[in-house]
Amino acid sequence: MLSGKTVLIGITGGIAAYKICELIRMFKRQNANVRVICTPNALNFVTKLTLQNLSQNEVGVEEFEIPDFKPEHISYADEADIMLIAPATANTIGKIANGICDNLLTSIVCAFKKPIILAPAMNCNMWENPIVQENIKKLQNNGFEIVEPETGFLACGYNGTGRLAALEKIFDKTVEVLQSKKKLTGKKIIITAGGTIEDIDPVRYISNYSSGKMGLALADEAFQQGAETILITTKDVTRPYKTVKVKSAADMQKAVEADFEKADCVIMAAAVADYRVKNRAEHKMKKTDADTLTLELVKNPDILKELCAKKTTQKVVGFCAESENLIENAKEKIIKKGCDYLIANDISRKDIGFSSDYNEVVIFDKTGRQKRIERAAKAQIARRILEEIYG
C-alpha cells in the first residue's frame, strides 16, 4: 500500500516511545521506507539500535552527526512524503508551535513543507494545561494534523486524557493524509466565507449570522487534499494557505475576480448581502425626534451569477440558504444563477447552518440530480462536497 513512500517518524522523550517500535513495523509491512529521528531524550526510553533494526535505516539524533553537502535536516525533509511525530511531548509541541529549532527533529519540522501529523502523549494535567492547548490550536491553524490522545490509565499512575492514541488510529490517519493529499494537487480553488458587512455609517452596519465556518471547513479540506487554496473571508483567520480578508460584497467581488481566471473552481459559501445602503453616512448618524428612520438600499452585485456568466473552464459552485421550501427554491436558484453545483442548506434549523459546527445539505448539479448529505460536522460535509465536485 505504501510502496515508494517515505514516512519520517520523529520520536520525542515520553514513555510511549516504546510503542513506536510496533508502529515502525506497521509501516514496514506496507512497504514504506521508514526514516526515524529521535530527540536525545527519546533515547532514554528506546534504543537507537532497536529503531535502526526495525526501520532498516540509520537513525538520526544529533544535528551535526553526518557531514554532508546538504545540511542533514534539509535532506531528511526533502526525502520524506510525510512526517509523523509520535509520541509528541508537551515540550516538543511548545517548541514547534513557537518556531524553535534546537535539535535535529525541531529543525526538520521547521524546514518541512509536506504534511505533518502529531500524536501527543503526556500526563493528563499537562495535556489540559491551557498553554499546551493553545499550542495545539496554533499548530492546527497552521495545517498540522493532530491525532488526539486517548483517555484511560496513564503510565504515571493517573487516570485521564493523555495516553498515546491507538497505533491503528495513528497509522490510518497517516495513510489517509498521504493518499488524500494527492487528489486535488494542481487545482486552484477559491472559497468565500462569512457574512459581508455593509456600512450604514462609521459605527453601524448591515450583516448576517454567518460565522465563516462552512467556508473555512471547505478551504481546510481543499488544502488538505493538495489544492492551491485561496480563502476570501470576512473573518480573521490564520492558515498556511492564502487568505484574503474582505468586508463588503463589493470587496469580496473584487477579491474573487482577481484570481478567477486561473482558478479551477470557485465555491461561494459566503452569505453575501443582497443590498447595501445607498448613501453611507460619513459621520455617525444622530438620533432625531422622528420615531422612524428610513434607509434607502441599493442592490449589490450578484457575484455568483456574474461569475457563472463569464466562466470558461471553471466549476462554479453556489450555496443556497433557505428558511422554507428548501428543495423548490434550490431548484429555481441553480437555474437562475447558472452554476454547476448548488449546495442547499436549511438556515431555520438551530442544529445546522449558521454558526453551527454541523450542517446538513442537499447537493444539486446542473442536470437536476440531487444528493442529500445527512447532518455531520462541517469538516465532513466539506469532504463530501469536494468528493461530489471532483469524484
Ligand code: PMT
Ligand atoms: O458561515 P457559517 O456560520 O458556517 O454558515 C454557513 C452558511 C449557512 C452561511 C452557508 O452554508 C451558506 O448557506 N452560504 C450561502 C448564504 C447565501 O448567501 O445564500 P443565498 O441563497 O442568499 O445566496 C445564493 C448564493 O449566491 C450563495 O452562494 C451566495 O454566496 C451567492 N451570492 C448571494 C448574493 C450576492 N449578492 N452575491 C452572491 O454571490
